[in-house]
Amino acid sequence: xxxVGLLIKTYPALLETELNRKGARRFEVWNAGTSxxxxxxxxxxxxxAISQLNPDMLIFTVTNTGRRAFLxxxxxxxxxxxxxxxxxxNLYFLPLGSRPAGLALIxxxxxxxxxxxxxxxxxAIADWLRSMSYEDGINAKIDKTLNVEAFRRFYARRHGRLxxxxxxxxxxxxxxxxxxxxxxxxxxxxxxxxxxxxxxxxIHPGPRVYRWYAKTLAKLLSPRLP
Numbered sequence: 001x002x003x004v005g006l007l008i009k010t011y012p013a014l015l016e017t018e019l020n021r022k023g024a025r026r027f028e029v030w031n032a033g034t035s036x037x038x039x040x041x042x043x044x045x046x047x048x049a050i051s052q053l054n055p056d057m058l059i060f061t062v063t064n065t066g067r068r069a070f071l072x073x074x075x076x077x078x079x080x081x082x083x084x085x086x087x088x089x090n091l092y093f094l095p096l097g098s099r100p101a102g103l104a105l106i107x108x109x110x111x112x113x114x115x116x117x118x119x120x121x122x123x124a125i126a127d128w129l130r131s132m133s134y135e136d137g138i139n140a141k142i143d144k145t146l147n148v149e150a151f152r153r154f155y156a157r158r159h160g161r162l163x164x165x166x167x168x169x170x171x172x173x174x175x176x177x178x179x180x181x182x183x184x185x186x187x188x189x190x191x192x193x194x195x196x197x198x199x200x201x202x203i204h205p206g207p208r209v210y211r212w213y214a215k216t217l218a219k220l221l222s223p224r225l226p
Contacts, residue, residue: 009207014214019225027225033061036069039147039181043154050158056226057163059186063172063203065147080107087113089146091120098145151181159183163224167217170196171203186224191216 016029032049034041039062046058067089070076080086084107088098094116096102106113158164168175168189175185192200193212199205200212 009210011210011213011217014210015217018214018218019221030055036064038064038066038068040150041068043150046154050162055162057165057221057224058158059165059167060151060183061167061169061172062178062181063169065173067146091116093120093123148180151183155181155183163226165224169203170201171205184224186217186220188213188216188220191220 010031012029012031012033016027019027019029030049030053032045034045037045039060042060046060049055049058068086070079076086084103085098087103087106088094094102094106096105106116155164164183166175166178166181166183166185168178168185168187170189170192172189174189175187178185200209202209
């Protein structure tokens with residue numbers, strides 16, 4: 001949460017201050033957000049946070065739901081060798097889908113891999129001619145197979161033991177579009193001030209907006225706090 005700036009000025013830190021402003025209980029808010037993570041990676045990070053921090057509540061902000069990002073300038077080939085599921089994640093058309101046999105085939109047989117990539121290039125050209133984005137098509141597929149299902153499995157395992165919430169970020173998806181994830185949603189987006197300035201809808205807004213995030217979240221979370 002917040003890719004730039006001091007940690008003490010991010011809204012999780014400001015939220016901790018707000019929650020501890022009144023009441024006898026002491027709250028700690030940990031910022032586990034990582035720039036460019038998709039929901040499936042957030043789920044993996046959440047499992048690690050649970051084992052290390054034993055939290056009472058987890059709040060997921062859904063912003064990125066497409067493909068996992070590679071570091072700029074990094075050679076992606078070692079990642080594909082280590083995790084063949086990346087082929088299913090990055091290719092819209094895969095003859096055998098994400099089944100283990102299909103992934104083993106495309107990762108081990110160079111000629112087959114070349115043919116599948118060529119077929120995807122043809123599909124991309126066809127989509128461009130129809131004024132449809134190949135990227136939109138593959139991201140819609142990944143949303144379902146990688147992110148939604150990963151979160152649903154996590155929620156099924158964890159929601160009886162601790163509170164797991166989604167949050168509608170003003171720069172991201174609203175609570176209605178998050179219904180498919182199957183968890184309760186804290187509607188920060190719905191609490192936006194009337195005619196809010198454009199800065200409220202930026203992915204990484206300024207301090208004024210983060211202060212509003214913290215104050216509004218403290219109110220919205222109050223009935224749900226343990």
